[in-house]
Amino acid sequence: MTMQGLNITKNSENLMGEIYRCCDNPQITYLAPVNINVDERTIGSVDVWRCAVCKKKFCEEKQLGIDSITDIVGMPRIEDDEKWGVIVSKLQKGKDKWKLVKLKQNGVIKYETADEKMLDLKIENYSIVDDYHTSFLVEDHLNRAVEI
Numbered sequence: 001m002t003m004q005g006l007n008i009t010k011n012s013e014n015l016m017g018e019i020y021r022c023c024d025n026p027q028i029t030y031l032a033p034v035n036i037n038v039d040e041r042t043i044g045s046v047d048v049w050r051c052a053v054c055k056k057k058f059c060e061e062k063q064l065g066i067d068s069i070t071d072i073v074g075m076p077r078i079e080d081d082e083k084w085g086v087i088v089s090k091l092q093k094g095k096d097k098w099k100l101v102k103l104k105q106n107g108v109i110k111y112e113t114a115d116e117k118m119l120d121l122k123i124e125n126y127s128i129v130d131d132y133h134t135s136f137l138v139e140d141h142l143n144r145a146v147e148i
């Protein structure tokens, strides 16, 4: 066995211990995509998965032409008081213009911009309230394309 082979085995074992289970008997199936369009051209998408047992939804951000860079095995965790949303920046272009996030109903979200600045964005009723950023909820746009 090569060193690389050993490393891969070790990594997957580490990740296996951290698999998030949404309920006792998760049955997760693909639900729908939401396409992200700029000038009527699709630049990325959000894949939405759902557990048939507890109905929790899970989302994965896909940038067109870029392989998924997440190391998460299983589904990304979301809390009961959060919803999947997309933040759209009016200051950025292309792939930097949008980001998949988890929005609480009210409060503040820490948002990292494309140039790695941390912003505090205000959330009201699962929606970003800010002069330079907007947002939408993934669940409102299943099987549709959203022009950003």
Ligand SMILES: [Zn+2]
Pocket: 021, 022, 023, 024, 025, 026, 027, 051, 052, 053, 054, 055, 056
């Ligand atoms: Zn579940």
